[in-house]
Each structure stands twice: as C-alpha cells, then as structure tokens.
Amino acid sequence: MRPGHAWHVGWRWIVVLTGVAVLCCLPILASALPASVPRFTPRQLENLILGSQRLSFAGYAESDADFGLPPLPAFSTVTPLLDGVTRMRVWQAAPDHWRVDTLSDAGENDTYQVGDNTFVWDSGEQLLTGIYGPEVIRLPRAADLVPAALAVRLIEEAGPDAELSLLPPQRVAGQSAAGLAIRPASPQSTIARADIWAAPGTGLPLRVEIFGRGSAQPALETQFLQAGRWTPSGDVLTPQLGPGAGFTTTTPSAFAGVLQSLDDEVLPGSLAGFARGRSPVPQIGVYGGGLTSFAVLTFTPGTGAQLLSDALNAGAAQLAFRDGTMAVASAPLVNLVLVQPNTSPDTFLLVGLVSQATLEQAGAALAADPDQGQ
Structure with missing residues (x-):
C-alpha cells in the first residue's frame, strides 16, 4: 500500500469518528445553549399550559422520586413510582386517547387509553388486559407522572388562589422552555412550590419539579428528554398481540387491586x-x-x-x-x-x-x- 493511500484511509476514519463524537455530544451541547422565550405574564403562561391538553405529541420522559414511604405489598405497583427513576415512552393523540410505556430492565408495561376503556400490556406475562368502562377509582400509575399530565393536574388542584410567578427559562429536551412557579395558598399543604417549564410555542409542559416544605431539593421531578408534536398513528395507539400472547378482559372495579377491599x-x-x-x-x-x-x-x-x-x-x-x-x-x-x-x-x-x-x-x-x- 502506498504511504499516501494509507494516510487518506486513516484521515477518513478520523473524520468518521469525529462525526460520531459530535453527534453524541449534540444533546449535551443543546442543553448548554442559552434559553430564550417570549415575554409572558404568569397568568398567560398558566393558560397556555392548560390549553396544551389537546395537543398531539410524543416523547421520552423520566421521573425521579424520593418519598421514602414504607413498601406495602398491597401497593407494590405504586411504590416504584414514588422511589427511584421511572422511564416512559409517551404518545398522545387526545386527552382520552394515548399510550404510555413504562420501561424497566425486566421488560415493559404499556397502558393504552381509548376513550373510557383501558388496555394494559404486561411483557413479562405476555398478557394484554382490556378494562372496559371508566376507572372511577384506581391506584396511581406511571402515566400520572408524565410532565404534561402532572403539570395540568397541579395547576387545576392549586386553584385560583395559588401564587404564580415566572422562573428563568431553561433548556429542556433540547428546546427553550418558559418557567412558572406555583405556590399553594394554604400553609397547611405539604407542597411548598411546584415549578413547571413549558414549550413557549405550544404550552406543552416539559419539566416539573415539586418541593416539600423546608427542602431545597425536589421530592419529585419529571421531565421529557425528547418531546415534540406528533401526527397520531393508529398502529402506535392500538394494542398489538404477537404470537403466543394472551388476552383477557375485566371490569374497572375488579382491576382496582387492594381497593376492592x-x-x-x-x-x-x-x-x-x-x-x-x-x-x-x-x-x-x-x-x-x-x-x-x-x-x-x-x-x-x-x-x-x-x-x-x-x-x-x-x-x-x-x-x-x-x-x-x-x-x-x-x-x-x-x-x-x-x-x-x-x-x-x-x-x-x-x-x-x-x-x-x-x-x-x-x-x-x-x-x-x-x-x-x-
């Protein structure tokens, strides 16, 4: 091989490796860029967030909680949500038509909401369960921790007397996000403050932090690492049964676990x-x-x-x-x-x-x- 040819081959590999390194660093570089958002009043941003409920969007989110409650076997599905990291893939076509996949080392559990009906896929059991009828009473689930759902619930539950203020913008999921702080009016609440950052163009909540009284660290934080507008696809929002998978049906009351008692x-x-x-x-x-x-x-x-x-x-x-x-x-x-x-x-x-x-x-x-x- 000619010396010049070997040099060209080595140079090509250097270019390839450099390109890969740049691509890997893009998310870090994006988060380090300064955030810039339009000027809002706190009430304008609150209304923008509330208006985002009907957006069609998709993304990947993670929540991190540190509650420290005792692990009660009867509430075994809830305990992991309140202590540790929950990883979620999210697709939403409408407030009553969405899918949230909860990912773990052992597999995944997927929840599909289709109007009043819910479908739950357990990859470990290879079983899809159809729950027909509205779930009037149920235990908390991973979908409740999706930033978009949690932010809207916090605003609605805080009520009109809550104190609102703006926070400095942040880069979240690679985009600029406008910040809103909510402080409950009642000093008897365990929640001192909830901070929400949302996309200024759509109002889609991208990050939520909830602080207990007297704590400088959030007890619960959840954020999208990737998020954006999405054109709904029936294939994504419709449960698919593969070979060997089972299907069963139940009622909301029978699926309520310990709440049946x-x-x-x-x-x-x-x-x-x-x-x-x-x-x-x-x-x-x-x-x-x-x-x-x-x-x-x-x-x-x-x-x-x-x-x-x-x-x-x-x-x-x-x-x-x-x-x-x-x-x-x-x-x-x-x-x-x-x-x-x-x-x-x-x-x-x-x-x-x-x-x-x-x-x-x-x-x-x-x-x-x-x-x-x-």
Missing part, C-alpha cells in the same frame, strides 16, 4: 378541621381540597389488619393510644397513617398532602368515634 363505613362530615368534600366513590372520604387535602379509606378486617402489619414490619412508627393502634409514615410530600380502632374491626388508611400531625389527629378522632370524628 374497601368497606362501606359511614365517615364523618369533618376531620381535624377539614370539611368532607365530594368523592367519586362513597367508600372514600376526601377532606380539604386541591393541594391541601387527604383521603380516608376504610378497609375490611382481613385486608386492613394485613396493611397495618405490613406497614409496621416495613418500618412505620407505631403509636399506641387509648382508642387503638396507629402506624405512621412521613414523606416529603405525602404522609400516611393507618388506624386500627379498638371498637371496630375495620382499618382506616389516611393519606394526603397535609402534615403528619393533622393525619394523626384525624385518625385519633376516627378511632374514638368513626361516625362523629371532628
């Missing part, structure tokens, strides 16, 4: 100074409102006793008082109390965005008199 205990009209509000199901009492609220769930004897035992075994603090036994777990944003009264076979689960002391007070009132707790 709720009892019809009559709950009081107020607890710990919070009035009872409307609830989608009579078995769940919701007290307070928006980002300052908590729920009371009444479990039948067998399930309730197991929940209490699991919580104590997982490290929840045990409080013994005159009217029963209480297990308490505290997290940056969510507090949880389980109460077993001496005079009732049922077990009460109280969970929400209020202080641990508030839930303990409400739990003690329920144990003293489930029908007249104040």
